[in-house]
Amino acid sequence: MARSKLIIFDCDGVLVDSEPLAAKAYERVYEKHGMSGVHGGIIAQCVGMKQSDIIVRIKELTGHQFPAAADGDIWTETKILFSEELKPTPGITTFLKALKGDRCVASSSSVERINHSLAVTGLAEFFGDAIYSSSMVKNGKPAPDIFLFAAEKMGADPADCVVIEDSPFGIQGAVAAGMMAIGYTGGGHTYPEHAARLAAAGASIICSDWQEVSLQLAEFGIPA
Structure with a gap:
């Protein structure tokens, strides 16, 4: 058997x-913190990673270091988009x-x-x-x-x-x-x-x- x-x-x-919405959330939050250029093509290279690894990868690709104290902002923005769409x-x-x-x-x-x-x-x-x-x-x-x-x-x-x-x-x-x-x-x-x-x-x-x-x-x- x-x-x-x-x-x-x-x-x-x-x-x-969720991936298009998650990418939009990252774009918005990075822009909010004065870091432009984090677009969908960048986020696409991070699909499948956990958030901490995504932040590291974005820095490798763009040079932008996301402030650790603001990590929660990513989920806050993502949750809003998920709840709506x-x-x-x-x-x-x-x-x-x-x-x-x-x-x-x-x-x-x-x-x-x-x-x-x-x-x-x-x-x-x-x-x-x-x-x-x-x-x-x-x-x-x-x-x-x-x-x-x-x-x-x-x-x-x-x-x-x-x-x-x-x-x-x-x-x-x-x-x-x-x-x-x-x-x-x-x-x-x-x-x-x-x-x-x-x-x-x-x-x-x-x-x-x-x-x-x-x-x-x-x-x-x-x-x-």
């Missing part, structure tokens, strides 16, 4: 279509209603942001307390820490886990954890090279919508 699989979902850009990715609600078996969220975002995102999009009911954040582990993506932590908490062998991710960093982390990685390109932040970059990072399959994900999982004997 085949062992059951644990489906591990990234949150931003996979469950919720955040939507689930197209088709995810139907997908989750049909999905059988264990599932959890493993995200680079803070627990507060994950919970808020799931609440405003109506997805919280599908995950309960199975929410894991990079704030709970030492190293963020592309390290495998968050995925291994989630598997341990869910009582699953890494070899029996399927990760659905939209960022190369997330895919790299899943592969490093010994898990099957599915690349998802159905978010509003997708771009022409997206699928190729996910494949280069190690994604076994690339899907552009949740119906395609469902069909691919069915081929592996996972009802969805």
Whole structure:
């Protein structure tokens, strides 16, 4: 008898279509603090990272050092935008209603942001307390820490886990954890090279919508 699989979902850009809004929040907050030039193209290079790593990366790319005392401003602005505009990715609600078996969220975002995102999009009911954040582990993506932590908490062998991710960093982390990685390109932040970059990072399959994900999982004997 085949062992059951644990489906591990990234949150931003996979469950919720948040990346364009998050990029807008970073632009606004950096501008507020007198640092121009932090545009969508810069933020796109940080997709999949936790906030502290994003701030470091932005400094590497632009020279702007965001003031540590103002870190909370980023979430404040993001929360406003999410509360007003955040939507689930197209088709995810139907997908989750049909999905059988264990599932959890493993995200680079803070627990507060994950919970808020799931609440405003109506997805919280599908995950309960199975929410894991990079704030709970030492190293963020592309390290495998968050995925291994989630598997341990869910009582699953890494070899029996399927990760659905939209960022190369997330895919790299899943592969490093010994898990099957599915690349998802159905978010509003997708771009022409997206699928190729996910494949280069190690994604076994690339899907552009949740119906395609469902069909691919069915081929592996996972009802969805």
